[in-house]
Amino acid sequence: MRSPAGNAELALLLEVSGTPKPGNVDRHRDLADLRFEHFLAGAVGARDGLALAADGAAVGPAFERAVEGMATQEGGNTQFGALLLLVPLVRAAREELSQPVAEAVVQETTVGDAASFYRAFDHVDVGVDDPPEDMATLDVRRGADAIPALEERGLTLFDIMERSVPGDGVAREWVRGFDRSFAAAERLAAADGPISDRTAAVFLSLLAERPDTLVATRHDEATAREVTDRAAELVADDALETDPEAVEPFAADLVDRGVNPGTTADITAAGLFIGLEHGAIEL
Amino acid sequence: MRSPAGNAELALLLEVSGTPKPGNVDRHRDLADLRFEHFLAGAVGARDGLALAADGAAVGPAFERAVEGMATQEGGNTQFGALLLLVPLVRAAREELSQPVAEAVVQETTVGDAASFYRAFDHVDVGVDDPPEDMATLDVRRGADAIPALEERGLTLFDIMERSVPGDGVAREWVRGFDRSFAAAERLAAADGPISDRTAAVFLSLLAERPDTLVATRHDEATAREVTDRAAELVADDALETDPEAVEPFAADLVDRGVNPGTTADITAAGLFIGLEHGAIEL
Numbered sequence: 146m147r148s149p150a151g152n153a154e155l156a157l158l159l160e161v162s163g164t165p166k167p168g169n170v171d172r173h174r175d176l177a178d179l180r181f182e183h184f185l186a187g188a189v190g191a192r193d194g195l196a197l198a199a200d201g202a203a204v205g206p207a208f209e210r211a212v213e214g215m216a217t218q219e220g221g222n223t224q225f226g227a228l229l230l231l232v233p234l235v236r237a238a239r240e241e242l243s244q245p246v247a248e249a250v251v252q253e254t255t256v257g258d259a260a261s262f263y264r265a266f267d268h269v270d271v272g273v274d275d276p277p278e279d280m281a282t283l284d285v286r287r288g289a290d291a292i293p294a295l296e297e298r299g300l301t302l303f304d305i306m307e308r309s310v311p312g313d314g315v316a317r318e319w320v321r322g323f324d325r326s327f328a329a330a331e332r333l334a335a336a337d338g339p340i341s342d343r344t345a346a347v348f349l350s351l352l353a354e355r356p357d358t359l360v361a362t363r364h365d366e367a368t369a370r371e372v373t374d375r376a377a378e379l380v381a382d383d384a385l386e387t388d389p390e391a392v393e394p395f396a397a398d399l400v401d402r403g404v405n406p407g408t409t410a411d412i413t414a415a416g417l418f419i420g421l422e423h424g425a426i427e428l
Numbered sequence: 429m430r431s432p433a434g435n436a437e438l439a440l441l442l443e444v445s446g447t448p449k450p451g452n453v454d455r456h457r458d459l460a461d462l463r464f465e466h467f468l469a470g471a472v473g474a475r476d477g478l479a480l481a482a483d484g485a486a487v488g489p490a491f492e493r494a495v496e497g498m499a500t501q502e503g504g505n506t507q508f509g510a511l512l513l514l515v516p517l518v519r520a521a522r523e524e525l526s527q528p529v530a531e532a533v534v535q536e537t538t539v540g541d542a543a544s545f546y547r548a549f550d551h552v553d554v555g556v557d558d559p560p561e562d563m564a565t566l567d568v569r570r571g572a573d574a575i576p577a578l579e580e581r582g583l584t585l586f587d588i589m590e591r592s593v594p595g596d597g598v599a600r601e602w603v604r605g606f607d608r609s610f611a612a613a614e615r616l617a618a619a620d621g622p623i624s625d626r627t628a629a630v631f632l633s634l635l636a637e638r639p640d641t642l643v644a645t646r647h648d649e650a651t652a653r654e655v656t657d658r659a660a661e662l663v664a665d666d667a668l669e670t671d672p673e674a675v676e677p678f679a680a681d682l683v684d685r686g687v688n689p690g691t692t693a694d695i696t697a698a699g700l701f702i703g704l705e706h707g708a709i710e711l
Contacts, residue, residue, distance in 0.1 A: 147500055149489050158441070158468040172455055175622070181455065182623050185441045186711050189434050217430055218711055220535065263573065321444070340465050428469050428501055 149238040149260040149422060150196040153231045156418035157188035157224055160410055163344025165385075165392050167352070167376070168360075168399030168406050173340060176400065183220025190214035191228055196262075198235040204250065205258025205302055208232040209265045216269040225271050226315045226359070226411035229416055230326060233319070242422050251319045254302035260292045262302050272407075274312055274362045314358035314408035317416070325351065329416025334425035340417075343426075346385050348413045349392075353377040357406035364404060423425060432521045432705060433479040439701035440471035443693055443710075446627025448668075448675050450635070450659070451643075451682030451689050452597070455624060459683065466503025473497035474511055478545035479634055481518040487533065488541025488585055491515040492548045499552040508554050509598045509642070509694035513609060525705050527605040534602045543575045545585050555690075556558045557595055557645045583640055596649035599643040601698070608634065612625045612699025617708035623700075626709075627670050632656075636660035640689035647687060655687060 147155065161184040164171040170181055194211025198204065211228045237247040267288040276284045282294040283305070297304075309316035318326055329347050336343040353376040356369035375395055384391040399405070420426035444467040447454040453464055477494025480485065485700065494511045518543035520530040550571040559567045565577040566588070572645075576701040592599035601609055612630050634658040658678055667674040683690070703709035 147469075147473060147497075148476075151475065154475075155469055155472045158472065159465060162464060162468065180622055180624075181445060182442060182711055185445065186430075186438055189438045189441065192434065192437075193431075214430075269449055339463055341463075361594060 147421070148196075148199060149235050150192060152421040153195045153199075153418050154188050154192045154286075155428075156183065156231065156414050156421060157191065157227060159340055159344060159417050160227065161185070163341050163348060163413070165345055165389075165396050166348045166410065166413075167392065167396035168372070169410050170402050171345075174396070174400065176405070179220045179223070180297065183218050184223045186218035187215040187220070187223035190217045191224060194228070195235055196232065197233045199211070201236075201239060203261075204233050204236055204254050204256055205261030207236070208258075208263040209268075212265040222269045222271050224411075224414070225265075225269060226408055227414040230318055230323070230411055230415040234323065234326070234415060234418055238422055242419060244324065244327055246268045248322040250417035251303050251306070256296055256299055256301055257301040259295050259300055259305050260289075262305065263287070263291050263295060264289045272359060272363050277308075280308060285361060292411040312358055312362065314355070315411055317358075318412065323415065325355075325412050326415035327419060329412055330419035330425060331424065333416055333420045338428060339421050340428060343396050344413060344417065347416060348409060349376055350380055351412055352406055352409045353380040357409045359407040360404055369403060372399065372406060386413075430704070431479075431482060432518050433475060433482040435704040436478045436482075436518050436701050437471050437475045438711075439514065439697050439704060440474065440510060441468065442623055442627060443510065443697035444468070444471075445702065446696070448625050448628055448672075448676065449631045449654070449677050449696075450679035452693050454628075457679070457683065459568045461544075462503045462506070466501050467506045469501035470498040470503070470506035470592050473500045474507060477511070478514065478518055481515045482522065483589050484519075485523060486541055486544075487519055487537050489517050489542030490519070490557050491541075492544040492551075495548040496551045505554050507694075507697070508548075508552060509691055510697040512598050513601055513694055513698040515672060517606065517609070517698060517701055519706055525702060527607070527610055531605040534586050534589070537561070539579055539582055539584055541585040542583055542588050543572075546570070546574050546578060547572045547587065555642060555646050560591075563591060589631065595641055595645065597638070598694055601695065602643075606698065608695050609698035610702060612695055613702035613706065613708060616699055616703045617706075623709060623711060625668070627696060630699060631692060632659055632668060633663055634695055635689050635692045636663040638691045642690040643687055645705070651687060655682065656691060 162172045164173045191211040191214050193214050194207050198207035215224050233250045237250045240246050266285050273285055306316040306319040310320055328330055332347045333343050333364050336346055356373045361369035445455045447456045474494040474497050476497050477490050478572045480493055481490035498507050520533045523529050549568050567572050589599040589602040593603055615630045616626050619629055639656045644652035
C-alpha cells in the first residue's frame with residue numbers, strides 16, 4: 146500500500162499527466178519555459194514536506210518544506226497551489242480523510258503556520274494579486290518581511306485564507322471544507338477509462354463550473370469568465386467523449402494567449418489524492 | 429538540492445517520459461495493459477527502498493523494498509531492472525558516484541543480498557529466461573524457495589549476476605563497472621534540448637549499440653539483432669534530429685509485435701540518475 150505522502154506525490158504526477166488540460170502543461174503539451182519535466186521534478190521535490198505532514202507536523206512548516214523542495218527545479222512555480230490543498234488533506238488523512246476532519250485541520254492552524262506560509266513565498270515566485278488596502282503590510286509577496294505585521298495582528302493561516310476569498314480558488318477550498326476537491330474525487334471515481342482521460346474530463350468539468358482565479362489574477366475576470374464559458378460549451382457537447390478534436394483549438398488558443406487555469410489544476414490534484422487515498426481510483 | 433533517492437526516483441520518471449522510445453511506454457505511448465500511469469506509480473512506490481539505499485542499507489534489502497513498493501500498482505513489472513542498477517548506484521553516491529566505487533559496492537554484496545534479490549521475485553513477475561542446467565535450483569522464478577540452494581552454494585548477489593551474463597544486460601552492468609550507464613550519462617550531458625528529447629536520443633543510441641537482452645529473452649536473438657540494426661540505421665541517418673517522422677513506423681512496429689527493449693530503458697534510467705547526481709543534467 147502506498148503511503149499518504151506517496152499518494153499525494155502521485156496525485157501531482159497524475160494531474161500533470163492528464164491530457165488534454167487546456168492551457169496547462171500536460172502529457173502532450175509543454176509551455177515555452179515551463180515543461181513537463183519541471184512538474185516531475187516539482188512533485189519529487191515536494192515529497193519530504195508531504196511526508197512531514199503525514200508524520201503529524203503542523204500544516205505551515207510541512208507546507209513550507211514541500212514548497213522549498215518543489216522549487217528545486219528551474220521551471221519556477223509548478224505546484225504551490227496544489228500543495229496548499231494537499232498538505233492539510235495529507236494531515237487530515239492521519240485521522241480520516243473527510244470534509245469535517247479537513248475543515249478542522251485548517252481551522253486549527255496558528256499564527257506560526259501563517260508565518261511558515263509567508264516564508265514559503267521566499268522560495269518561489271507565485272502569481273498573486275494586489276491585496277486589499279488594509280492588507281498591504283500583509284502582501285504575501287513580501288515573504289518573511291511580512292511576519293512581524295502578521296504576528297502583531299495575530300492572524301492564523303486560516304484567517305489569511307479567509308481574507309483571500311473570493312479572489313483565490315485555493316483559499317476558497319480552505320474555508321468551504323474542500324468541497325470542490327471532494328466533488329472532483331467523486332467524479333474521478335465515477336468516470337471510466339485510463340486515469341489520464343478521467344483527469345482531463347474532471348479538469349474540464351471543474352473549469353466549466355467556476356472561473357479560474359489564477360486566470361482572473363494574471364489576466365482579468367472577463368478572460369476567466371470567457372474560458373469557463375468555452376469549457377462549459379465543450380462539456381455540454383460531451384466533447385471529450387464524442388469529438389476530442391474539438392478541444393484542441395481551445396487548448397491551443399489558451400496556450401497561445403498564455404492563459405493557464407492553474408487553480409483548476411490544483412483542485413484536480415487534490416481530487417486525485419482523495420480518490421487514491423479512498424481507493425476509489427485504482428492504480 | 430534533491431537527495432540521491434529523489435534523483436533516482438526522478439530518473440525513473442524522466443526515463444518513461446522520454447519520447448519517442450520505440451517499443452516502450454513513453455510520454456506519448458501506452459501499451460495495452462501497461463500504461464504511463466503505472467510507471468509513475470512504480471517510481472513513487474520505489475522511493476522508500478531507494479531512500480534505504482541512500483541511508484546506507486545493504487543493496488539486497490534496499491532493492492527488495494524498492495521492488496515491493498514499485499509493484500504496488502496494477503500494471504505489473506515496470507522498473508525491476510532499472511532498480512537493480514539504481515540501488516547500487518545510490519549506495520555508491522554516499523561515498524562517490526564513480527565507476528570504481530559502484531564496482532566496489534556490487535563486489536561487496538553478500539549471500540544475504542542474494543537472498544533478498546530472490547525474495548524480490550515474489551513481489552512481481554519478471555521476464556527472465558531459463559537458467560543454465562547447473563543453475564536450475566537457482567532459477568530466480570522460484571523466488572524465496574531458491575534461497576536454501578543459494579545459501580548451500582554460498583553465492584553472493586555479485587556471483588549471481590556474474591552467472592547471468594551475457595544473457596542479461598543489467599547483470600552485465602554489474603560485472604563491467606556500469607560502463608554503459610556512465611556512458612549514457614555522458615551522452616545525456618553532451619546532448620542539447622529538453623531532457624525528454626535527450627533521453628530519446630540516448631535510448632536510441634544505446635539500442636543501436638547492443639541487442640536488448642529483454643527482447644532476446646522474450647522473443648529471440650534474431651529479433652533483438654534486427655531491432656538493433658534498425659536503430660543503428662536511424663542513428664546513422666541522425667533521424668531524431670533530421671527526420672523524426674522516420675522513427676515513428678519503427679516505434680509503431682515494435683509496439684504491434686510486442687517488442688519492448690526494456691533493458692535499454694533500464695540503462696537509460698541509470699544514465700539519467702548519474703547525470704542528475706553529477707549536476708551534468710540541469711533541471
